[in-house]
Amino acid sequence: MIKNFFDHISHAFDIPLSNPVLVFALILFIILLSPILLRRIKIPGIIGLILSGIVIGPNGLNLLEKNSAVDLFSTIGLLYIMFVAGLELDMTEFRKTRHKSIMFGFLTFSVPILIGFPVCYYLLGYDMVPSILIGSMLATHTLVAYPIVNSYGISKNEAVAIAIGGTILTDTAVLVVLAVIVAAFYDNLNTQFWWSFGISFTVFLLIMFGVIPRIAKWFFQKVEGEKTSxxxxxxxxxxxxxxxxxxxxxxxxxxxxxxxxxxxxxxxHSSALMNRIEFIGNSIFIPFFLISVGMIVDVRILIEKPEALLIAGTLIGISMTGKWSAALLTQVLFKYSNVQRQVIYGLSGAHAAATLAVIMVGHEYGIVGENALNGTIILILASCIVASLVTESASKKIVVAGEQDVVVSKRNIAKEEQLILPIANLNNMEALLDFATLIKSKQSPHPLTVLTVVPNDELAEQNLQKARKNLDSTVKYAAGTETEVTIMTTIDYNIPNGISRAATETSADAILLGWPSKPGIIEKLVGEKTESILNQTDTNLFMCQVNRPLVSHKRLTLFCPPLAETELGFVFCMDKIQRLSQELSIPIHTICTERTKAAINEYLAKFKSSVQIVFSIHDDWDELRDLRKFVNDSDLIVFISARQGELSYRYSFDRIPKKLDKVYHLHNRILVFPRRRGGRSLDEFEEVPTTPLFQRIGRGIGSIFTKERDS
Known part of the structure; x- marks a missing residue:
């Protein structure tokens, strides 16, 4: 019996490993330790994963063989890299740099072919078709080094944007060329081929950009609560x-x-769904693909077949020369820095997925032989190592120079940002927290402060414990987006007083509130909570009504009344509005006066914003109903108002939440009150601080016995 036990144990470790549990455990062990160990000798984790694949693969220790399970995870990882690269592409920045991306795509496609074809044809002695295939293969690149720029927080740098934008152009062009080469090799390059390929490619694009977004938008709206789905x-x-x-x-x-x-x-980009996509991909699928790339490499070929070594050396030389030349030409054309050129070369210099696809197809159809295949595999290893090292070095230099994705770092804001979220209704918690996550500065080390104020009565202590327990769900929800949240509970006789005191204690830069509920008779008489909060605080305040997913909007409509630009918090509020626009990848339609338009354009130019913005000039702000003509059904409405007594305040702003609620009750809307300079009245020191008492009583009685006229 003991012998059978030891036989069972020994067979479990037969090489290559066949037990799926043991195979998966080995892969996870490598994914865990490889980056940690190699980081000590300053080698990127990507290289460690590729080298690990060489060691454990069939051409190394033969611990693992290329089977269907490995191929499946490898394919998933490859598709995941390309998917994440497209998903994280800043579309606003891409539209701004699309001409540069097209030019770089053309250069990184044509230069390697112009160098590679004559070398293969005249120096290596290949025929016409194999020379074209190898030359086009060298024009491809895979974003193997993309996880590096992502981890360093520079994925939205313009150099990264055009490198990713060029990827789709050059790889699509190469794979189209491959289809043409295969057809030409078999003399099938006829009219029928072009018609078939053109129609299928057109249908593919129509489905991807015409059907899929509509289905996805419908799904996210209808299944809003099922985050796993x-x-x-x-x-x-x-x-x-x-x-x-x-x-x-x-x-x-x-x-x-x-x-x-x-x-x-x-x-x-800051949503919980994006966090899940990146986390699972970077933890499992993408490392699996990198390990599988290493498993293909056979170092013994270099010793046994010198021809493969010669071909590999030639291909490496052509690849590095061609890709570096394309990056250099791009730098010269668009006046980029040397570090940006290094980023472009690092991202476009790695050959893996598309290169392997091209050479495997060529070998399968007999267009190229074993030596070209083996030389290409060595090229893949060398290019991935060089590209990773170059990208790592350039990314560090960009971070040291303070040019990460964080836009706020360029704006010399004196103190780090602090946002506070008073939560009265837990049903609104998720929507308000999502909004806060989208607009929060990624540079600020401060967590979001979620506040609840408990009335100071005989049940205060009991209600305080209950409030803290209820807010635990807020912390769990925030963890889905890796957003740090701190819970703050306080006792006060008056809720607005409690919010004001907490905002002062935390030095809050902004208060984010849910939309005010319909007030009762007593509130109308003595003053509403919202008015009290406005009167007691000087900081920026955002009131949010989010009834449907923010991603369902096609445009952000921003109402900037006259002299809004004179408010102390105008720049802060504009920063949050443009950040929201960038996160949702939607343009801004601004309704304002000529003077405000000039101030916004000055702001955009000063901070080099890439947000897409159009203006409509409007001068009559006394009748807010007239603004309805500027709004579409799919718009997200943002209205910049002002506290009473401020320079940009107008009589039409009186009770503005209720007015907006009547006209735009079907829209998501955000009401913004910029920071004011202070100098508050004695009203705010009263127990129930609001506007003057007789004015409140008159307004309350009037609203009870008469039908309010809409403005």
Whole structure:
């Protein structure tokens, strides 16, 4: 019996490993330790994963063989890299730099071919078709180093944007060329081929950018509460797009990239869903792909077949020269820095997915032989190592220079940002927290402060414990977006007093409130809570009414009344509005006066904002109903108001939440009160601080016995 036990144990460790549990455990062990160990000798974790694949692969210790399970996870990882690259592409920045992306895509496609074709044809002695195939193969690149720029927080740098934008152009062009080469090799390059390919490719694009976004938008709206279902739906879209791309005559990686672009606007970069996508991909799927790339490499080929070594050396030289030349030309054309050139070269210098796809197809159809295949595999290893090292070095330099994605760092804000969220209704908690996560500065080390104020009565202590327990769900929800939240509970005789005191204690830069509920008779007489909070605080205040997902909007309509630019908090509020626009990838339609337009344009120019904004000039702000003509059904409404007594305050702003609620009750809306300079009246020191008492009583009685006239 003991012998049988030891036989069972020994067979479990037969090489190559066949037990799926043991295989998966080995892969996870490598994913865990490889980056940690190599980080000590300053080698990027990506290289460690590739080298680990060489060691454990069939051409190394043979601990693992290329089987269906490894191929499946490898394919998922490859598609995941391309999908995340498309998903995280800043579409606003991409539109701004699309001409640069097109130019870089053209250069990084044509330069390697112009160098590679004559070298393969005249120096290596290949025929015409194999020379074209190898030359086009060298024009491809895979975003193997993209996780590096993402981890350093520079994924929205313009150099990264054009490198990613160029990827779709060059890889699509190469894979189209591959389809043409295969057809030409078999003398099938005829009119029927072009018609079939053109129609299938057109249908593919129509489905990806015409049908998929509409289905995704509907799904996210109808299944809003099922967060797990959102992630599963995204995976379904990715693999469906990859399959659709394949049957259209292209490689699946193009479909995955297109899926990222199609869902880009519907998945904000700071959302919980994006966090889940990145976390699972970076933890499991992408490392699996990098390990599988290493498993392909056979170092013994270099010793046994010198021809493969010669071809590999030639291909490496062509690749590095071509890609570096394309990056250099891009730098010269657009006056980029040397560090940005390094980023462009690092991202475009790695050959893996598309390169492997091209050479495998060429070998399968007999266009190229074993030596070209083995030389290409060595090229993949060398290019991934060089590209990772270059990208790591350049990313560090950009971070040291303070040029990360965080826009606020350029604006010399004296203190770090602090946001406070008073929560009265837990039903509104998720929507308010989502909004806060979207507009919060990524640079600020301060967590979001979630506040609840408990009335000071005989049940105060009991209610305080109950409030703290209820807010635990807020912390759990925030953890989904990796947003740090601190809970703050306080006791006060008056809720506005408690909020004002907490805002002062935390030095809050902004207070984020839910939309005020309909007041009762007593509140109308003695003053509403919202008015009390406004009168007692000087800081920026945002009132939010979010009834449907923010990603469902196609445009942000911003109302800037006359002299709004003179308010002390105007720049802060504009920063949050443009950050919201960037996160949702929607343009801003601003309704304002000529003077305010000039101030906003000055702000955009000063802070080099890439937000897409259009203006409509409007001068009559006494009748707010007239503004309805500027609003579409799919708009997110943002209205900048002012506290009473401020320079930009107007009589039409009186009771503005109620007015907006009547006209735009079907819209998501945000009411903004910029920070004021202070100098508050004695009213705020009263027990129930609001506007003058007789004015409140008169207004309350009038609203009870007469029908209020809408403004």
């Amino acid at each position: 959102h992630y599963i739906f995204v995976l379904c879209v990715v693999f469906f797009a990859a399959f659709l791309s394949e049957i259209s005559g292209l490689e699946p990686i193009i479909g995955a990239f297109m899926a990222g672009l199609a869902l880009n606007r519907l998945i904000p």
